[in-house]
Amino acid sequence: MAKKRVAVLISGRGSNMAALIDAAKDKSYPAEIVAVISNRPDAGGLDTAKAAGLATAVVDHTAYGKDRAAFDAALQALLDEHRAELVCLAGFMRLLTPGFVARWQERMLNIHPALLPSFKGLDTHARALAAGVKLHGATVHFVVPEMDSGPIIAQGAVAVRDDDDEKTLSQRVLAVEHRIYPLALKLVAEGRVSVVDGRCRIAGAATPDAALIVPAN
Ligand code: GRF
16 A cells, blocks of 8 residues: 655654654555655754655744744645645644644644643643643644644553653653654554544554553552
């Protein structure tokens, strides 16, 4: 089966993008990264993408002022140019217009560093620590117009330790992000994910029986 053509949208260092690039190196992986697009010219991930031999582009949002529709149209033109079939937001820090989101319905994924629907928005790790949750993690979901919402494709959890700070917790969550994003993209690219009543069903997926209980004793 032909690999799905994927564009990755970034705003920063691009470690999730790098995880997707790595996964896509496997010849059995069902998706290929055809372009990496940043809204910031200084995004560190652009260098990583170039070093991997990928096509990169910048749509600098500052050039569009408040005209979000024009920014999204420029983005769409690039996605058309690269014949993208799926879009992965990977630390992409711009809200997209409802029209753009509708066009990519169930074909655009996002990763969020929390167990949604808890801790939408920014500073998720600090807020998880402040709330005293014992389990924290990351979520890959389809993008809908409302921020950090949309059908959940995959989640991964970590135990929160008493001595965690934002840095240590974010590092463990990031390691989980780098596992669940390639997994979620694979499932979508294989056509195994369907949305029924707002929930993702994953054809042929195994679900672990083990519970993660914190503390352990
Ligand atoms: C990640 O934690 C991602 O979940 C969030 O922003 C961060 C981006 O990191 N949306 P990177 O650019 O992928 O390294």
